[in-house]
Amino acid sequence: MTSVAQDRFGRVINYLRISLTDKCNLRCVYCMPEDMVFRPNDALMQDDELQTLVRVFAELGFSKFRLTGGEPTVRQNIVDIVRFIAHTPGVRSLSMTTNGILLDELAQPLAEAGLQRVNVSIDTLDPVRFKQITRWGTLDKVWAGIEAAERAGLTPVKLNAVIVRGFNDGDVTELAKLSLDHDWQVRFIEMMPFGDVATFAQEQIVTDAEIREKIADEYMPLEMADDGKLDGEARIYRFPGAKGSVGFISTVSAPFCASCNRARLTADGVLRLCLLRDKEVDLLTPLRQGATEAEIKQIILDGIWWKPWGHGLAEDVIPLTRVMSQIGG
Ligand code: SAM
Numbered sequence: 001m002t003s004v005a006q007d008r009f010g011r012v013i014n015y016l017r018i019s020l021t022d023k024c025n026l027r028c029v030y031c032m033p034e035d036m037v038f039r040p041n042d043a044l045m046q047d048d049e050l051q052t053l054v055r056v057f058a059e060l061g062f063s064k065f066r067l068t069g070g071e072p073t074v075r076q077n078i079v080d081i082v083r084f085i086a087h088t089p090g091v092r093s094l095s096m097t098t099n100g101i102l103l104d105e106l107a108q109p110l111a112e113a114g115l116q117r118v119n120v121s122i123d124t125l126d127p128v129r130f131k132q133i134t135r136w137g138t139l140d141k142v143w144a145g146i147e148a149a150e151r152a153g154l155t156p157v158k159l160n161a162v163i164v165r166g167f168n169d170g171d172v173t174e175l176a177k178l179s180l181d182h183d184w185q186v187r188f189i190e191m192m193p194f195g196d197v198a199t200f201a202q203e204q205i206v207t208d209a210e211i212r213e214k215i216a217d218e219y220m221p222l223e224m225a226d227d228g229k230l231d232g233e234a235r236i237y238r239f240p241g242a243k244g245s246v247g248f249i250s251t252v253s254a255p256f257c258a259s260c261n262r263a264r265l266t267a268d269g270v271l272r273l274c275l276l277r278d279k280e281v282d283l284l285t286p287l288r289q290g291a292t293e294a295e296i297k298q299i300i301l302d303g304i305w306w307k308p309w310g311h312g313l314a315e316d317v318i319p320l321t322r323v324m325s326q327i328g329g
Helices: 047-059 078-086 103-113 127-134 139-151 169-181 195-204 208-218 284-288 293-305
Strands: 015-019 064-068 093-098 117-121 158-162 185-189 234-238 245-249 262-265 270-272 280-282
Touching: 015 047, 047 078, 047 284, 047 293, 064 078, 078 093, 078 103, 103 117, 103 139, 117 139, 127 139, 158 169, 169 185, 169 208, 169 245, 185 234, 208 245, 270 293, 280 284, 280 293, 284 293
Parallel strands: 015 064, 015 262, 064 093, 093 117, 117 158, 158 185, 185 245
Antiparallel strands: 234 245, 262 270, 270 280
């Protein structure tokens, strides 16, 4: 079959974000409750099932893959998983979104296995606030992970920060200033509402415009780069003369749904068509029931065809069935 995954609006969908596990070694306040209950291991895609699905997606024209979670580095066999995905014909780009806690040891083996880049989540440079936001994390470990990623060539390193009013809205300028001396992209992600943590997210959201204003007041204005064109999902800004850049991912205040080229595969083998809508198509059950690869491809193509145009946050439609860690951010 040579079909390419395309939706009814003409968007070619060729970017798959795969959640390798719903488990995480942190409990960020905006992401999951501290007593989160995880799915049993046998409900998750096993390595061979993942391998089959990655091959099928690649044969449908998916060329860009990102591994996420939960926390992808806590998945057993993570290095082997990266190796087989990187060596799947058709896979051209392979990156990972991680909290960085285990990168100190894993960056080099992951790079050798074929991982190309990492995005590391770091919401503050203050150790006390870092602990408050992540509940269980240690800033030093993440910082060591970022340095290890750079040494291993997982570059350009991108740093993701979700800004939460009352927790880390005072940290935006220090975070943005990391781009002065490092060739990093510091990205501010607007907090999104999900299931149990939805009310929290809606009340504590800090918009990108507010973040830029604060940085301008406290340091200097950022200059828009690339005429404001999107780089993936981020709009890029720079401080004059800086080595790196500052990106804004304004999913809530300035959605980029029209240019969406992505789908998500959850750790339990479900194709999620929009991060912020609950429309999903189960792939793992038919695979386990003996569906052929041709049949799985048809299920994927049909699902992608009905990909929603965009999210419905403006109409108060919020995802209820899963939180971010169960989808793969
Ligand atoms: N554990 C990995 C990490 O920390 O990067 C990967 C999974 S995590 C769900 C992926 C990204 O989603 C992180 O940058 C995290 O901060 C972000 N995230 C989690 N919940 C979010 C929310 N409600 N709104 C916006 N971003 C969120």
